[in-house]
Amino acid sequence: MVNDQKKDVGYNHTMIRTVHGQVTEVRPPEVVIEVGGIGYLIHTNRPADTMPLGIPALFHTYLAVRETALDLYGFETRDELEVFQHLISLPKIGPKTALQIMLQADVGLIKEAVANDDPVRLSKLSGIGKKSAEKIVAGLREKFEDEALVGTNMTGSRSADHTSDTIDALISLGYPATDARRVTIQITSDNPQVSTSAEALKLALKLLNTL
Numbered sequence: 001m002v003n004d005q006k007k008d009v010g011y012n013h014t015m016i017r018t019v020h021g022q023v024t025e026v027r028p029p030e031v032v033i034e035v036g037g038i039g040y041l042i043h044t045n046r047p048a049d050t051m052p053l054g055i056p057a058l059f060h061t062y063l064a065v066r067e068t069a070l071d072l073y074g075f076e077t078r079d080e081l082e083v084f085q086h087l088i089s090l091p092k093i094g095p096k097t098a099l100q101i102m103l104q105a106d107v108g109l110i111k112e113a114v115a116n117d118d119p120v121r122l123s124k125l126s127g128i129g130k131k132s133a134e135k136i137v138a139g140l141r142e143k144f145e146d147e148a149l150v151g152t153n154m155t156g157s158r159s160a161d162h163t164s165d166t167i168d169a170l171i172s173l174g175y176p177a178t179d180a181r182r183v184t185i186q187i188t189s190d191n192p193q194v195s196t197s198a199e200a201l202k203l204a205l206k207l208l209n210t211l
Helices: 078-088 097-103 107-113 119-124 130-144 159-172 179-189 197-207
Strands: 008-011 018-027 030-035 038-044 056-066 070-075
Touching: 008 030, 018 038, 030 179, 038 056, 056 078, 070 078, 070 097, 070 179, 078 097, 078 107, 078 130, 097 107, 107 119, 107 130, 107 179, 119 130, 159 179, 159 197, 179 197
Parallel strands: 038 070
Antiparallel strands: 008 056, 018 030, 018 056, 030 038, 056 070
16 A cells, blocks of 8 residues: 555644535546635545536545645545544555545445454455555554444344355455445345345346446
C-alpha cells in the first residue's frame, strides 16, 4: 500500500463536513460537485453509476491538508466517513491509502473482517497484503471496541457462514469485492430459503451475468 501519510501536515476534518450540490463531472474515483457556482473536486468511493450528471448529491466530507493541496474526501454515508477516519488514524495509512481500501471493500465487509478477526478476508483484496490486512483489522478492532459490532459473532449461524463463503468464492472468481458482497446480500435477502453456499453462488452468478 502507498504510504501517503507523511505528506500530510495536518487534518481539519471539521471545516467542511458536508457538500451538497449538483454533479457536473464524474471521473472515478473523483467527482465534481457544484455548489453556489463553485466546483468542488471530491475523492470518493461512490460508484459512478450512482452519480448521473446533473443530479443533486450529498457527500459527508473530510478535508485533508497537505503542503501543496487541500483534498476533499467524500462519502455517501456518515458511517463510511467514520470508518475512513478510523483508517487514517492507523500508522502508515493516509487518506489516499484509506480510500483505496474503501474502493476495494465496502464498510460492511471491513466491519465483518474486524468483528470476526478475519484479516484473510481483507488480504484477498487487490492492493492489501497479508501483513497490512492484519494491522488494519487489529487497529480497527481497537477503534470499534466500544461498538456492539465487535462483540457480535457474525459467523455463528449457517446463514452467515454460507454468505461469507459465497462472497469469498465470487472474489476468487475475479469479481470485485464490493460487487460480490452486494449481490450475495441481495440474493440471500430475496431468497431466505437458500441454505448452502452452493445454492447462493449459483444465484449470485446468475444475477451478476444479467448486470
